[in-house]
Amino acid sequence: MSEQSFLAGKHRHHGNIAERMVHGLQQVMEHALDAEAISATPGLLQQLDPRIKLLSLLAVLAATLLASQLTTLLLLFVLAVVLALASQISLSRLYRQAWLSVLLFSGMLALPAIFMVPGERLLTLPLLHWHITRQGLSSAAFLLGRAEVSASFALLLMLTTPWMHVLKAMRSLGVPVLLVALLGMTHRYVFVLLQTASQMFEARRSRLLAPPSGRMARQLVASTSGVLLGKALQLSNEVHMAMVSRGYRGEVYLLHNFHTRKRDWCALLLALALPLVIVWNHA
Amino acid sequence: MSTPVFALDGVSYHYQQHAALHAVSLEVAAGSRVALLGANGSGKSTLLRLLDGLYFATAGELRAFGEVLSEAxxxxxxxxxxxxxxxxxxxxNPDVQLFNPTVFDELAFGPLQLGWPEAQIRSAIDASLQQFGISHLQQRAPHRLSGGERKRVALASVLIMQPEVLLLDEPTAALDPASQSEVIRFLQESQGQGRTIITATHDLDSVADIADHVIVLADGQVAAQGSPADILSDHALLARTHLLHAHPHRHADGQVHSHPHQHGHRHDHGTNAGRYRRFGMGRS
Known part of the structure; x- marks a missing residue:
């Protein structure tokens, strides 16, 4: 089973921009199929009721936001790691799909805080004379820690629950049908977009006689983007019509009904206890 | 006389400024097999979507089962x-119709939307998988199937709902000859089952097999309608509506001819005599 990320691939692919784009797009689609396969494995989280998982995720996110100590965030992070291993999800997958991406994106946001938050000076950068403060480091660590923990738990939910089950769980918990339908359409639109992009770049690649120059490659991507959005939107509309034609009105129906058992209630109690314990300690 | 399944009275449909259908009036009787014949862009797909309540007439009135079919x-x-x-x-395009993770889920989608009980859905899925010979594909992702397999799954995903009226948009397009024959055989077998079947096509070869009434569309209007024999023998009409063309080609006897014809998919017992289906007066 392959493990891909938007940022890092196990196998670095060389070639011109069209080849790299096709390869990257195919990897993203493969990754989604992998996720469906993981959700079918007999792991700990896979066996829980999707509604309970969704509520538990909200409780863990609340705990992450309420945490006022880095050790609390570290404990929540360790909990995510343990749950991943118990659910047969490799840590390298979490690293590639959550930790690395979050580190890069949130890291860029957190970096200025190291210098901008006033407080006790720890270090001064040579030449720039910027001061790194203890409070700045702490702020950045909290931002990064919260983002990493939240992304890890969100990814665990997505990897252990088929997307249609997540949507049905949302409806069961009272999320408006319009919002759920929009989420469902967005998910499908992303795939139509990927598929269309892959086909367009493949067609373009077949007509390239030599690898394009950097400038030409950039023009290629830019000119393709507009056409791609239009085509994907049209295809997406067709998919929606095909669904309406078979009776779809935005509601999610599944052949499998959710059943809440004793272990689901235990999991929910444990998840709900996390923010309560943090608030209790804070008080 | 029984109420027609569809009755169109002066129906027009515009895509923004472009008129896809203009003042179309026709009736489709219950249990009939109708072929909508027309060249690309003649309005066949638009008409099918109007009949399926996916588009709504911008002018005129469309009645389905005796009631006005409108957005409201x-x-x-x-x-x-x-x-x-x-x-x-x-x-x-079967790709737009197959949006579920597996073939099994694809077949279950329609019945689930219609609120069928679980046991009925499961038995209907089993029957459909068998009927279309796709049992071995039930756990496969639809987008990983071949073109013919996708078409079969798309057909099964609609027929599992047992509709009284089946609308087919170019059912044999982009299929290999074996898959085309399967689809045509299915449509032939549907004759006499009481189901109304409306097929949009520009494949003249299959018309007589799949329809007992033909409506010819050209530039968004009804150019003619009648029995397959009448329509297929009207070469002037077929040429005018871009369903026939002429260019020099070689026959099995080695002679090069130029006469109105359509590129068919049938071969006459190992020769290429039937490759070019000849219509009307030939010119050598």
Whole structure:
């Protein structure tokens, strides 16, 4: 089973921009199929009721936001790691799909805080004379820690629950049908977009006689983007019509009904206890 | 006389400024097999979508089962489900119709929307998988199937709902000859089952097999209608509506001819004599 990320691939692919784009797009689609396969494995989280998982995720996110100590965030992070291993999800997958991406994106946001938050000076950068403060480091660590923990738990939910089950769980918990339908359409639109992009770049690649120059490659991507959005939107509309034609009105129906058992209630109690314990300690 | 399944009175449909259909009036009787014949861009797909309540007439009136088919009518939940139970559309591009993770889920989608009980859905899925010979594909992702397999799954995903009216948009397009024959055989077998079948096509070879009434569309209007024999023998009409063309080609006897013909898919017992289906007066 392959493990891909938007940022890092196990196998670095060389070639011109069209080849790299096709390869990257195919990897993203493969990754989604992998996720469906993981959700079918007999792991700990896979066996829980999707509604309970969704509520538990909200409780863990609340705990992450309420945490006022880095050790609390570290404990929540360790909990995510343990749950991943118990659910047969490799840590390298979490690293590639959550930790690395979050580190890069949130890291860029957190970096200025190291210098901008006033407080006790720890270090001064040579030449720039910027001061790194203890409070700045702490702020950045909290931002990064919260983002990493939240992304890890969100990814665990997505990897252990088929997307249609997540949507049905949302409806069961009272999320408006319009919002759920929009989420469902967005998910499908992303795939139509990927598929269309892959086909367009493949067609373009077949007509390239030599690898394009950097400038030409950039023009290629830019000119393709507009056409791609239009085509994907049209295809997406067709998919929606095909669904309406078979009776779809935005509601999610599944052949499998959710059943809440004793272990689901235990999991929910444990998840709900996390923010309560943090608030209790804070008080 | 029984109420027609569809009755169109001066129906027009515009895509922004472009008129896709203009003042179309026709009736489709219950249990009939109708071929919508026309060149690319003649309005066949638009008409099918109007009949399936996916588009709504910008002028004129369309009645389905005796009731006006409008956006307001289908907004009502009861009428929406009642209509969707009775009419099914198989899209030309199976990719737009196959959006579930597995073939099994694809077949379950329609019956689930219509609120069938679980046991009925499971038994219907089993029957459909067997009928279309796709049992071995049930756990496969639809987008990983071959073109012929996708078409079969698309057809099965609509027919599992047992619609009274089946709308087919170019059912044999982009299929290999064996898969085309399968689809045509299915449509032939449907004769006499009481189901109304409306097929949009520009494949003249299959018309006589799949229809007992033909409506020819050209530039968004009804150019002619009648029996397959009448329509297929009207070469002037077929040439005028871009369903026939002429260019020099070689026959089995080695002679090069130029006469109106259509590129068919049938071969006469190992020769290429039937490759070019000849219509009307030949010119050598």
């Amino acid at each position: 009518a289908l907004a009502d939940e009861t009428r929406h489900y009642a209509f969707r139970r009775r009419v099914g559309l198989v899209f030309q």
